């Protein structure tokens with residue numbers, strides 16, 4: 001077991017032969033304030049439990065279990081710091097990002113007793129066959145379908161924007177309705193359209209999660225509204241078209257109401273497909289476990305989307321009771337965890353008996 005310079009915990013279960021390539025299995029060890037007990041860490045514990053179940057039996061490939069650091073991005077506002085180190089993207093800019101006490105990622109690594117100059121030692125070698133991640137679904141889909149497990153076929157892309165509607169502040173009692181330039185009323189009309197559009201486009205989710213109005217008095221018509229827009233879909237084309245359409249609608253509403261509107265794009269992250277071969281093998285392993293296979297798109301981001309830049313990657317979701325996560329009442333069913341371990345062992349056996357898998361290294 002070692003801790004790399006980005007604070008990732010890494011342990012290797014050896015293969016039958018030295019110099020064999022390795023399969024990576026992991027998830028993250030950090031979490032959010034007021035969190036539950038399973039987001040992230042369950043995937044690491046599951047990997048260790050699977051290796052224990054092998055009882056020393058060697059496979060044609062080694063297995064490296066990784067507990068990633070800083071996936072959630074709570075402290076520095078920058079997610080996936082640990083996994084970005086593995087793909088060579090924990091660069092000087094990211095090391096320079098500071099928390100709200102002014103402590104940089106670089107300094108935090110030093111204070112943890114690690115050496116940020118050794119970050120390059122965390123980068124994956126050319127012997128990685130693939131990456132698997134077990135994770136709770138963090139949503140209600142599997143519970144609704146009464147299924148314990150699912151294969152993740154893609155991680156949704158996301159757009160995050162800030163919109164600012166500008167109008168004219170005036171007296172709430174003396175300004176007739178037809179002479180108002182009310183930024184809140186305009187923003188409200190647009191928010192209704194956001195919800196309606198997301199309901200009409202399959203697989204699209206759109207959220208206005210934050211709204212701020214000025215001057216913010218009950219007897220004053222608002223002249224400024226700032227709000228956020230978060231749009232996600234597995235197809236980048238559908239997502240970007242939806243965002244463009246929503247911006248057009250915002251401008252039309254503003255024009256009709258004598259308002260102006262500005263938008264800033266804060267994030268446009270492409271969707272990441274999981275590896276089709278691994279997803280197919282996960283389907284088979286789920287069937288061997290005695291469960292119905294199911295594929296889904298993850299609306300949340302995961303380390304697997306970072307690893308997928310370098311190695312074939314896939315995820316297995318576990319049902320999340322009540323769909324509740326990032327809350328102390330987050331839970332899993334013991335029976336589902338047992339099924340996930342059995343499914344993982346079937347998957348390892350399938351991959352071990354698939355020479356086209358473990359001979360397919362990215363070695364030069």
Ligand SMILES: [Zn+2]
Pocket residue numbers: 028039040135
């Ligand atoms: Zn997580």
